[in-house]
Amino acid sequence: MRFTLIYPKWHKLGRQTEFHLPPHGPVVFAAALPDYVDVTFIDENLEAIDFDAATDFVGISMMLTVQVQRGWAIADEYRKRGVRVMFGGIATMLHAEECMAHGTVFLGEAEGRMEEVLADFRKGALKPVYNHLDQQPDIALVGTARRDLLKRDLYNYRGVQMVDLVHASRGCRFHCYPCAVAYLGGRRFRPRPIDKAIAEMAAIDNNRLFIVDNSLAQSTEWELDLFREMIPLKKKWCSHPIEDKPEVLDLAARAGAWYVYQAVFDTSDYIRERIRRYHDHGIGVEGTILLGLDNHDEDFIKRLIDFLLEIDLDLAEFTVLTPFPHTRAFDELHRQGRILTYDWSRYTADQVVYQPKHMSAERLQELLDYAWTSFYADEPQNMKMARLFARVVQKEMADHTFRPRSRRLRDQHFGRGETA
Ligand code: B12
Ligand code: SF4
Incomplete structure (x- = not known):
């Protein structure tokens, strides 16, 4: 068929x-x-x-x-x-x-x-x-992704091969306001058998991975087990948040944690310390910053951007609150009659499609622009990306897993065994 x-x-x-x-x-x-x-x-x-x-x-x-x-x-x-x-x-x-x-x-x-x-x-x-x-279904039924179907040459940025995606669990025990995961995967955390996830990672012909699981901070014991098994793979990886415990961060770093996507939602000492602890473990942070929540007025947003620069985030991705269906945000804003359009092509996460509480939709749109411009004013996005990239190359050099592009291309054409 x-x-x-x-x-x-x-x-x-x-x-x-x-x-x-x-x-x-x-x-x-x-x-x-x-x-x-x-x-x-x-x-x-x-x-x-x-x-x-x-x-x-x-x-x-x-x-x-x-x-x-x-x-x-x-x-x-x-x-x-x-x-x-x-x-x-x-x-x-x-x-x-x-x-x-x-x-x-x-x-x-x-x-x-x-x-x-x-x-x-x-x-x-x-x-x-x-x-x-x-x-x-039984989580043990999850098979190795058919990466052979991907035309690998298409997935590169300026000649650098993109990370390969893999997941070690499904579900999430949290139920955050803008998120649909509780509806999609249920609130029960469902880890895959660790040996299967590890075997899948080991077989990927790419040293750099993106572990796409929802927040990894679901179970300390599971995180420790997973990271322990990942150490011998010597892969380098990014992921959603890792639990904020010294022993977890330490093992994650040893298992090759490169950087995390971490929501930054306020200017508290808690967030400042959270980011510092990642950095202390050599783990980079791409902040995901959602603007336009009901407690955000113009002053709050401006202070938040200053704070992001102060805590030295490696990268920041700014979006505006978007009421995606089957989220608490959608239910609430819909009930309050604050959704301005149901044209899904505008639900890009960078267009304001609802009425913010403390400003006009137009003003929030301007502040989104302001956030990107201010954060990247002194060091443009591609420079910050280059610095994050240098971080992974350093880690790879340190454990001798760095493969320059010429070597990777040769491996792809002739197979690793023949060129070793
Ligand atoms: C990984 C991920 C990303 C990655 C995507 C990488 C990639 N190339 O895939 C990154 C980090 C880039 C990303 C970005 C964003 N994401 Co995201 N992301 C996820 C996440 C955590 C996992 C998705 C995943 O891979 N799941 C694992 C796979 C295996 O599951 P699956 O796709 O469901 O597939 C299964 C079934 O659905 C089925 N299936 C799949 N395809 C098909 C096809 C057929 C024919 C059939 C029969 C079955 C079938 O089979 C699979 C196996 O069972 C989800 C949350 C979640 N847990 O679902 C959010 C999620 C998809 N993201 C979301 C959001 C909001 C975003 C952002 C807007 C966030 C932001 N603030 O910037 C951005 C997009 C920005 C933009 N416009 O560019 C929302 C969706 C919002 C929406 N309704 O549009 C989600 C649901 C999380 C949430 N907050 O609610 N995301
Ligand atoms: S935002 Fe992340 S932690 Fe919160 S419910 Fe969604 S997947 Fe879970």
Whole structure:
């Protein structure tokens, strides 16, 4: 069966240096397909779709709200040609009803569920919806992502290969105001068997990884076990937050922690110390800064930017509060009649789509711009990125894992064994 799997294109944050990470959801999904399915993957951010190429079945994988309209347009093109289409992925779950007008909808995690769907497809009896949102599969069923489907040469920034994505757990025990994860993955933390996650990491032909799990700060014991097993791999990696305990940070650093994405939401000593402790362990910090919460007035935002410079964040990514469906933010702002548009193409996280409490939407938009400009005024974004990159090269030099580009290209063409 020829299966075309598509990841619709979407707009990156306007002020952020543009780069394309390899998608993760689609290749993890592909690992859940039976062997008889012959998958072709197209990341529309980097290559055009040939709608007339022969295929039996099309899958559209959507992660972000800002992808859905394009996803629906792609589905409609295929349906005009008589090809059946199925949607899946995070944004499908968040926009399930709307997706139903454009194809079959699969909700939930794919492991162990695809035989049933494909059997229905072959019988010509595909259902409109497969809803497994409330029954998560056994986490041990998660297979090694089909990274072989990615056209690796496309994922580089100025010749430097992008990190490879991997996950060691699902779910999150927290339920933060702007986040949909509680709805998507449930609030139960579900670690993968550590040996499977480690084997997957070890097999990736890239020394640099992005561990995409939600906050790693879910269980101290699990973090320590995971990091201990990662030490011999000598990989270097970025991730979402790591728990703020000396023994955890110490082991994370020894396991190759390169930098973390850490939300910075106020100017407290707690945050100052949190960032300092990462830095003390040689771990960089990219702050993710959400502007426009109900306690943010103009003065607060300006003080926050000064604070970010003071605590010496390595990078900062500024966005505005966006009421994504199935979040507490959406429920509250919708109930209060403060959502200004439901045009999902504007839910980029850098366009104000709701009425802020202490200022006009236009003013918040200006302050977002102010934040990017002020933070990067003395040292531009690409310089800060270069410094963060130098950090990983230093770590690799220290443990002799640094592979210059020429060496990597040679390895890719002739295989590692033959050149060793
Ligand atoms: C990793 C991640 C990122 C990475 C993405 C890297 C990449 N290339 O993938 C980075 C850090 C870049 C990122 C950025 C952002 N992210 Co993000 N991110 C995530 C995160 C933590 C994990 C996604 C993931 O890979 N999951 C693991 C995979 C395996 O799961 P999956 O995709 O669900 O796939 C499974 C099923 O869905 C199914 N499936 C998948 N595809 C298909 C296809 C078919 C046909 C079928 C049948 C099934 C199927 O099979 C898979 C296996 O079971 C999620 C939260 C979460 N836990 O879901 C947020 C999340 C997706 N991000 C979110 C947000 C808000 C953002 C940002 C806006 C944050 C910010 N402040 O900047 C930015 C985007 C900015 C922009 N416009 O450019 C929101 C989504 C918001 C929305 N509705 O649009 C989420 C849900 C978190 C939240 N806060 O609620 N993110
Ligand atoms: S923001 Fe992070 S920690 Fe909070 S609920 Fe979402 S995934 Fe969990």
